[in-house]
Amino acid sequence: MSKPTFGIFDHIEDIPGTPTPQLFKDRLDLIKMADDAGFAGFHLAEHHGSDLCMAPNQEVFIAAASQITKNIRLGPMVKLLPLHHPIQIIEDLCVVDNLTNGRVDFGVGRGVAPIEHYWMGGNWPESRDVFVDVLGIICDAFATGEISSENSKFYDFPTIPLSTKPVQNPIPFWYPGSPVTAGRHGMNLMWPGPIDKASYDIYVENWMAHKGDTHRVEGPDAVPRVGCTMLLAIAPKEDEALEIVRRGMSGLMRRTQNVHKHDHLVLSEEECDAALNPLRGIVAHMEDAIRFGAGTAEQIKDRFAAILEPGLTDYLVLQLPVGDMTLDEAKSTMDIFCSDVKPALESIG
Numbered sequence: 564m565s566k567p568t569f570g571i572f573d574h575i576e577d578i579p580g581t582p583t584p585q586l587f588k589d590r591l592d593l594i595k596m597a598d599d600a601g602f603a604g605f606h607l608a609e610h611h612g613s614d615l616c617m618a619p620n621q622e623v624f625i626a627a628a629s630q631i632t633k634n635i636r637l638g639p640m641v642k643l644l645p646l647h648h649p650i651q652i653i654e655d656l657c658v659v660d661n662l663t664n665g666r667v668d669f670g671v672g673r674g675v676a677p678i679e680h681y682w683m684g685g686n687w688p689e690s691r692d693v694f695v696d697v698l699g700i701i702c703d704a705f706a707t708g709e710i711s712s713e714n715s716k717f718y719d720f721p722t723i724p725l726s727t728k729p730v731q732n733p734i735p736f737w738y739p740g741s742p743v744t745a746g747r748h749g750m751n752l753m754w755p756g757p758i759d760k761a762s763y764d765i766y767v768e769n770w771m772a773h774k775g776d777t778h779r780v781e782g783p784d785a786v787p788r789v790g791c792t793m794l795l796a797i798a799p800k801e802d803e804a805l806e807i808v809r810r811g812m813s814g815l816m817r818r819t820q821n822v823h824k825h826d827h828l829v830l831s832e833e834e835c836d837a838a839l840n841p842l843r844g845i846v847a848h849m850e851d852a853i854r855f856g857a858g859t860a861e862q863i864k865d866r867f868a869a870i871l872e873p874g875l876t877d878y879l880v881l882q883l884p885v886g887d888m889t890l891d892e893a894k895s896t897m898d899i900f901c902s903d904v905k906p907a908l909e910s911i912g
Contacts, residue, residue, distance in 0.1 A: 565877045567878070568604075570602060570604035570606060570878060572606045572640055573606070573608065574615050575587075575590055575618045577818075578889075587618065591627060594628050594635065596897060597635060603636060604668055604880070605635055605636070605637050607625065607637075607638070608640060609639055609641065609643050611679050611682060612825065615822050622656070625637045634666075636667070638737075642670065642671050644672070647683070649710065649712075649718060660730050667729075671694075672738065673690045673693070675842075676838070677826050677829060679822075695778065696715050698748065699777070700712065705729070705733065708725050733780060733782040736748070736751065737750055737753050738751070738752060740754070740755065742765040745766055746772075746773065746787065747770075748778060748780055751788045753789075753880070754876075755792055756793055757855075758876060763875045767787045770787045790879070791870060791876050793879070794808050794853065794856035795808075795856045797858065797896045798857075804859070807896075809853055810888060811887060811888035812852070812853055816886070864903070867908055868908060879908075883897060
């Protein structure tokens with residue numbers, strides 16, 4: 564088993580009563596704390612028009628974080644490819660890769676909230692095809708040094724030189740939730756919670772079956788890699804940790820539902836209901852996630868060691884803070900994790 568690494572996945576949710584400038588400063592302080600503690604990555608979500616994500620233009624926030632950190636890798640999880648023009652996506656990515664001096668991890672996806680697509684001038688039913696289309700433009704740009712719409716079904720623009728080249732070649736890409744999509748395009752897979760062997764095998768099978776296809780983002784020496792996200796609260800007593808995680812999950816679910824509250828402006832009632840299916844999947848496994856991620860330091864150490872033991876993942880990504888968890892609670896969990904859990908897990912790698 565390789566030495567495990569650790570990351571943070573964040574929405575930067577609104578905290579009522581905290582001014583937004585202070586919210587951003589506090590989060591930057593937390594990222595610096597993670598960097599100083601040897602965390603490997605920070606991943607930032609993208610949502611629009613709700614209090615779930617207060618920094619929807621991820622590259623701006625990541626650029627700021629890059630200037631106060633030294634080693635931690637930074638990037639979106641995910642950049643919603645159908646919502647943005649491919650030239651802007653590629654140029655912003657290259658600038659941030661230079662600002663971080665090659666520390667960008669680039670998570671991509673199509674998005675789960677239909678209204679966000681229409682706000683950005685897009686079309687929800689076409690979003691899967693647009694995602695693949697834009698990914699192809701990105702792959703071609705890094706291969707040729709030019710951004711072209713030549714092979715695109717959805718864009719038509721004159722070819723533009725890629726004047727600002729990235730530091731990394733290649734930039735690591737991530738895809739959350741779908742082992743088929745991640746494997747097909749040669750991306751790292753980000754999985755919600757501990758990954759099961761069947762899903763891992765589907766990921767690896769698709770990775771190998773599509774190796775050599777066009778629109779692959781991995782480098783020549785890349786291998787399939789899985790990261791696992793999970794809620795986390797550590798406290799002296801398990802009941803205290805459970806209360807924090809339940810409050811965190813409650814806030815996260817409330818704000819996630821808020822992302823969809825404008826879907827009715829563009830979709831029928833039946834379509835709105837269907838758009839909530841991914842959220843229902845989370846709710847179905849919510850209690851398991853809460854009980855797994857809440858505990859004493861000793862309990863969390865044992866549970867995380869059990870995730871790492873089969874060798875299906877070497878990257879555990881913590882959701883801190885989340886929902887109605889306070890910043891102080893998140894920092895306390897980080898302190899305990901770094902002092903009492905992380906060293907023990909690294910010693911078994």
